[in-house]
Amino acid sequence: MKNDRILIDRANKMRKNPTPEENKMWHIILKNMEPKFTRQKIIGHYIVDFYCSKLKLIIEIDGEQHYLPENEEYENKRTAFLEKSGCKILRFYNSDINKLIRNVEHNVIDVCKERAEEIGKDIEVRFISE
Numbered sequence: 001m002k003n004d005r006i007l008i009d010r011a012n013k014m015r016k017n018p019t020p021e022e023n024k025m026w027h028i029i030l031k032n033m034e035p036k037f038t039r040q041k042i043i044g045h046y047i048v049d050f051y052c053s054k055l056k057l058i059i060e061i062d063g064e065q066h067y068l069p070e071n072e073e074y075e076n077k078r079t080a081f082l083e084k085s086g087c088k089i090l091r092f093y094n095s096d097i098n099k100l101i102r103n104v105e106h107n108v109i110d111v112c113k114e115r116a117e118e119i120g121k122d123i124e125v126r127f128i129s130e
Contacts, residue, residue, distance in 0.1 A: 003045075011047045015040040021061045021097040022049055029105050030059070034126050035112070043085060046078050051087075054123055055115045058082060058089045059108065061097060088115055 018026065018039070030037040030050055037059070041051035050059040082089055090111050096104050109125055116123040 007042055007045065007047065011040040011042050014047060019061065019063065019094075021063075021094045024097050024101065025050070025059070025061055025092075025104070028101055029108055032127050032129070033108075033112075034128050035123055043087070044081055046082065048082070052112070054121065055112060056087045056119065057112065057115050058087050060089060060091045061094060062091055063094050088118075 022039070026039060035052050035054040037050045037052045039050055041048050041058075043051065043058075048058045049061050051057070052059075079089060088111075090108070092104055092107075112123075112125040116125070
């Protein structure tokens with residue numbers, strides 16, 4: 001139980017203090033997208049950047065730390081767990097968010113549509129106005 005509280009506290013802190021790239025992704029693309037995404041979602045013992053439960057789709061914004069040799073084993077284990085739980089993972093580099101945000105937006109829309117077909121759900125992918 002103590003580990004659960006630590007994970008929840010960490011996710012809440014990350015949600016309140018996103019990286020600049022996570023913030024940009026949220027406000028430009030995901031905040032007003034349908035189906036809904038949540039930020040800093042706990043899945044098992046891991047926290048993912050963005051998650052759509054209807055599509056079982058995870059979007060990760062990867063900084064350099066994700067590709068350091070000392071993190072390779074952890075990242076592989078994490079990815080295997082998330083995929084085994086039935087999720088699809090869509091990854092973007094920080095530089096994609098900073099330099100190619102419209103390409104990222106189109107990619108997210110396309111993958112959401114493909115994912116809906118993969119799992120056999122009739123889900124409209126669209127942007128909603130606030």
